Amino acid sequence: MNENPHTRKVLPGFWKRILIFLTIFGPATITAMADNDAGGVATYSLAGAKLGYPILFPLVIITVLLGVTQEMGMRLTVITRKGLADLIREKFGVKAALFMFAALLIANIGTLITEIAAVKTTSAMLNIPPIPFVMAIVLVSFFFVTKGNYKLTQAIMLIASLFYIVYIISAVKAHPDWNLAVTNLFYPHGVDMSSAYLRDFLLIGMGVLGTTITPWGQFFISSFAFDKKIEKGKINYSQMETYWGAFLTDFFSFFMIVATAATLFIHSIPLVSGEQAALAIQPFAGKLAGTLFAIGILNAGFMGLVIVSLSTAYAFAEFFGLSGSLNDSYQKSKTFYILFVVQLIVATVVALFIPLSLFKVAVFTQTINAVALPPVFYYLIKLTNDRQLMGEFANNFFQKYFAIICTVVIIVASVFTVATAFFNF
Amino acid sequence: MAYLSEIVGRSVTDLDGVSVGKLKDVIVRPWAEFPHPLIEAVSVESKSGETSFMPFAAVAALLSPVIALKYCKADVPVFEQKEDDILLARDVLDKQIIDTDGARVVRVNDVELVRVNGTIYVSNVDVSWLGIIRRMGLVGLAHFLGGRIKQKGISWDDVELMHRDQSMQLRVPAERLHDLHPADLAEIVSDLNRLESGQLLGSSDVKHLADTLEEVEPEFQAELVEHMSDEKVADVLEEMEPDEAADLLGDLPKGRKEDLLALMEKEDADDVRKLLAYPEESAGGIMTTEFASIQPNLTAGEAIQVLRGMADEVETMFYVYVLDAEQHLVGAFSLNNLIFAPPGQLVSEFMTDRIITVNLTDDQETVAQTVAKYDLLAVPVVDDENRLHGIVTADDALDKIIPTAWKKRLPRFYR
Numbered sequence: 079m080n081e082n083p084h085t086r087k088v089l090p091g092f093w094k095r096i097l098i099f100l101t102i103f104g105p106a107t108i109t110a111m112a113d114n115d116a117g118g119v120a121t122y123s124l125a126g127a128k129l130g131y132p133i134l135f136p137l138v139i140i141t142v143l144l145g146v147t148q149e150m151g152m153r154l155t156v157i158t159r160k161g162l163a164d165l166i167r168e169k170f171g172v173k174a175a176l177f178m179f180a181a182l183l184i185a186n187i188g189t190l191i192t193e194i195a196a197v198k199t200t201s202a203m204l205n206i207p208p209i210p211f212v213m214a215i216v217l218v219s220f221f222f223v224t225k226g227n228y229k230l231t232q233a234i235m236l237i238a239s240l241f242y243i244v245y246i247i248s249a250v251k252a253h254p255d256w257n258l259a260v261t262n263l264f265y266p267h268g269v270d271m272s273s274a275y276l277r278d279f280l281l282i283g284m285g286v287l288g289t290t291i292t293p294w295g296q297f298f299i300s301s302f303a304f305d306k307k308i309e310k311g312k313i314n315y316s317q318m319e320t321y322w323g324a325f326l327t328d329f330f331s332f333f334m335i336v337a338t339a340a341t342l343f344i345h346s347i348p349l350v351s352g353e354q355a356a357l358a359i360q361p362f363a364g365k366l367a368g369t370l371f372a373i374g375i376l377n378a379g380f381m382g383l384v385i386v387s388l389s390t391a392y393a394f395a396e397f398f399g400l401s402g403s404l405n406d407s408y409q410k411s412k413t414f415y416i417l418f419v420v421q422l423i424v425a426t427v428v429a430l431f432i433p434l435s436l437f438k439v440a441v442f443t444q445t446i447n448a449v450a451l452p453p454v455f456y457y458l459i460k461l462t463n464d465r466q467l468m469g470e471f472a473n474n475f476f477q478k479y480f481a482i483i484c485t486v487v488i489i490v491a492s493v494f495t496v497a498t499a500f501f502n503f
Numbered sequence: 504m505a506y507l508s509e510i511v512g513r514s515v516t517d518l519d520g521v522s523v524g525k526l527k528d529v530i531v532r533p534w535a536e537f538p539h540p541l542i543e544a545v546s547v548e549s550k551s552g553e554t555s556f557m558p559f560a561a562v563a564a565l566l567s568p569v570i571a572l573k574y575c576k577a578d579v580p581v582f583e584q585k586e587d588d589i590l591l592a593r594d595v596l597d598k599q600i601i602d603t604d605g606a607r608v609v610r611v612n613d614v615e616l617v618r619v620n621g622t623i624y625v626s627n628v629d630v631s632w633l634g635i636i637r638r639m640g641l642v643g644l645a646h647f648l649g650g651r652i653k654q655k656g657i658s659w660d661d662v663e664l665m666h667r668d669q670s671m672q673l674r675v676p677a678e679r680l681h682d683l684h685p686a687d688l689a690e691i692v693s694d695l696n697r698l699e700s701g702q703l704l705g706s707s708d709v710k711h712l713a714d715t716l717e718e719v720e721p722e723f724q725a726e727l728v729e730h731m732s733d734e735k736v737a738d739v740l741e742e743m744e745p746d747e748a749a750d751l752l753g754d755l756p757k758g759r760k761e762d763l764l765a766l767m768e769k770e771d772a773d774d775v776r777k778l779l780a781y782p783e784e785s786a787g788g789i790m791t792t793e794f795a796s797i798q799p800n801l802t803a804g805e806a807i808q809v810l811r812g813m814a815d816e817v818e819t820m821f822y823v824y825v826l827d828a829e830q831h832l833v834g835a836f837s838l839n840n841l842i843f844a845p846p847g848q849l850v851s852e853f854m855t856d857r858i859i860t861v862n863l864t865d866d867q868e869t870v871a872q873t874v875a876k877y878d879l880l881a882v883p884v885v886d887d888e889n890r891l892h893g894i895v896t897a898d899d900a901l902d903k904i905i906p907t908a909w910k911k912r913l914p915r916f917y918r
Contacts, residue, residue, distance in 0.1 A: 164599075398610060399599060399630065
């Protein structure tokens with residue numbers, strides 16, 4: 079292909095760059111924010127309540143890990159204009175595709191169940207009738223996903239992302255020791271580091287990592303960026319967005335932890351589950367903080383429901399070569415939309431009407447995720463290393479080994495979490 | 504009938520029954536005369552991992568549980584590969600192909616082979632779930648279900664591969680794609696990856712390319728022409744409706760936009776420049792400058808002659824606009840009016856002089872409402888002195904207010 083003289087880089091001005099950034103803005107931020115789904119919020123609240131400010135320390139590492147892994151998925155898709163699932167099928171065959179899809183489907187339904195359960199508990203706290211409320215959320219999700227298009231979905235998800243601001247307010251209302259909170263980002267201190275504390279720290283820290291970095295997140299960022307049809311020339315901006323998204327997610331996680339650390343940990347109030355945090359912080363931070371906290375969980379649950387079920391539907395379309403785009407009509411992408419809604423219905427029915435131990439569902443989901451993550455990263459790194467596929471955008475030496483190290487850390491964390499859950503600590 | 508998935512991986516033995524290795528791939532070569540290619544050769548992977556290519560003539564039985572060769576291991580002839588050979592497992596299996604019959608992009612789960620008089624042809628590609636079940640090794644189940652479920656095989660005749668030659672160029676024979684409606688081709692293009700879509704369009708002729716580009720979203724258009732040569736893009740722009748060309752140019756980097764305009768024929772470039780000067784959301788921004796106009800002092804018979812001469816420049820004539828010497832809009836008539844008029848009658852006598860117009864600076868909402876309210880096929884766009892600058896056709900007017908995704912959902916009739 080002859081080099082076109084017009085593709086030479088003209089350094090755009092600041093505002094021009096901002097404008098270009100806005101045209102690619104969306105996929106990475108939404109994926110990263112959805113990583114703080116209802117399960118994520120519950121885990122962070124629990125972590126803050128049980129361990130206090132020191133558990134803020136892993137956030138920096140998590141941000142780096144999330145940024146690095148998401149960037150690979152984003153780059154892969156923008157450069158090849160194929161989704162991660164597309165490429166797995168083409169390069170690794172039908173068996174790999176089926177295995178990955180099965181793992182993703184099961185784990186995602188598990189995630190959806192925990193999502194719905196969180197929404198149910200929280201709505202009850204806010205005196206909203208839980209069952210009709212959950213059904214309404216599922217219906218609304220279905221309606222706007224099938225009737226809307228990419229742009230509408232992106233807009234609604236970005237608005238939902240804004241709602242995470244409620245955690246900042248909750249945290250402020252909790253009157254935390256900001257100095258202690260911020261310094262704990264750099265080194266954990268300020269508590270009695272007994273061996274029991276350190277054991278919990280390790281366990282919960284791993285759990286926090288596990289809810290943030292998930293197989294569906296890896297597939298989703300790739301599919302969503304594909305659906306957005308980001309141009310190759312804007313790859314720098316998309317990479318920037320993935321880092322920004324990772325930062326933003328953990329920026330809000332910081333406040334979730336601070337809100338419970340400044341109240342429940344200080345007063346040694348034990349939490350049974352993360353959702354209870356909304357009620358439990360009220361005596362210390364006021365009613366407003368508690369209500370906002372609860373609204374935050376509902377919002378996170380809604381976002382998780384849409385994004386997680388979309389990630390399965392996208393992956394299915396890519397693995398098996400069907401049409402799957404939010405911009406396609408219901409007729410053209412029937413399977414895509416049906417899969418989207420069937421998961422939601424299954425998860426709703428299970429969460430609302432079948433008495434299951436939520437803890438067991440969470441452990442089960444985490445287990446499947448732990449099984450699926452190593453191959454996902456294996457494929458992701460292998461594909462982004464492929465010079466034939468990625469050309470000059472293939473991983474360089476540093477990216478390659480850094481990605482491998484990050485992957486090993488993530489895998490160790492998820493295996494560790496699963497193992498401890500099975501042996502009941 | 505047999506499937507590629509069934510024979511790949513089977514063990515291959517020589518004349519003496521000594522194992523040679525496992526079947527790795529099947530090589531076919533397209534012919535000009537017949538749509539279904541013939542198996543020319545097989546590739547076999549030995550235990551040590553070496554791949555050797557053997558002509559089909561050296562194989563005694565390909566569709567059998569153990570594939571036997573006609574030669575001793577040492578004497579097997581070597582097959583000379585050619586550039587346009589297709590390796591079914593490497594190039595077709597699990598890959599996306601274009602189904603030209605259904606105008607869609609699908610993923611191949613399996614390839615169907617048929618034996619006729621000792622030769623084996625590729626008959627269909629299997630894109631159904633049965634293919635996946637078979638690939639999982641559940642051949643019996645696939646066979647059982649196959650008897651009950653309607654097969655959705657795509658005849659090889661309707662398959663366009665998207666595999667590449669050495670220079671990574673996509674090899675898609677263009678002729679068959681040209682039979683597709685531009686809207687269908689646009690849909691296929693939007694399903695493909697970047698490299699493939701660019702190359703697919705690169706193989707199209709200028710006219711077809713222009714029609715296809717008009718069907719895809721503007722941001723995507725810009726991406727598609729990114730790697731085409733300026734000369735080709737300029738030709739395509741000349742071929743496109745000026746308003747569509749302006750939309751496309753509006754999305755390109757400034758430097759390239761100017762270069763392309765300079766390469767275009769002056770007349771077309773001037774039309775496009777004029778449109779680029781108006782805000783994107785205004786009547787001026789969405790209008791086209793291709794319209795039929797005529798002087799008032801002609802007779803109906805002369806008018807028909809004049810209009811016939813315009814056939815090359817004006818693609819569709821909904822209305823004919825009557826302009827005075829200074830381009831002022833004085834009247835309009837439809838082709839119906841013209842045909843029903845006696846040949847000797849003057850245009851000024853049968854034209855309507857009460858014309859609904861929109862101003863250059865009106866926003867697109869107003870234009871769409873005007874078109875809808877008066878049931879027009881096109882509305883003329885005039886300046887403050889009532890000089891005609893262009894027209895907005897009904898489909899363009901609606902395009903701008905109905906998001907594409909919704910429009911796709913409307914039945915074709917309303918589009």
